[in-house]
Amino acid sequence: MLQIRAVDADNFSVRWTGQIQPQGSGAHTFYVNSDNGRRLWVNDQLIIDKWIDDYGTEYSGSISLTANKKYTIKFRVF
Numbered sequence: 196m197l198q199i200r201a202v203d204a205d206n207f208s209v210r211w212t213g214q215i216q217p218q219g220s221g222a223h224t225f226y227v228n229s230d231n232g233r234r235l236w237v238n239d240q241l242i243i244d245k246w247i248d249d250y251g252t253e254y255s256g257s258i259s260l261t262a263n264k265k266y267t268i269k270f271r272v273f
Contacts, residue, residue, distance in 0.1 A: 208272065208273040209270070209271070209272055210271045211270045211271075212267070212268070212270075214265045214266065214267055216232055216264065216265045216266070217260045217264070218262060218263075219262050220258070220261050222257050223237075224257045225242060225256055226249070226253055226254070228252065228253040228254075229272050231248050231249065231250060232246040232248065233271065233272045234266070234270070234271045234272075235256060235268075235269070235270050236268065236269040237258050237266055238258065238267060242256030242257065242258050243256040256272065
């Protein structure tokens with residue numbers, strides 16, 4: 196049975212996981228602009244770590260990746 200629950204607009208956290216596969220090799224920069232804390236891992240390396248209560252600011256982090264190779268990606272936000 197599927198249960199759907201409402202999520203409070205201000206008091207929640209979420210984590211997304213998946214994979215990315217870049218088309219080119221070299222430095223890749225990821226950008227995040229979210230309301231409140233955020234952390235981003237690529238290939239288990241933390242590249243954005245702004246677990247603070249703020250909004251309206253863009254943060255970025257870079258990592259060197261190899262073309263056509265799959266990498267894990269995790270993103271958390273509160």
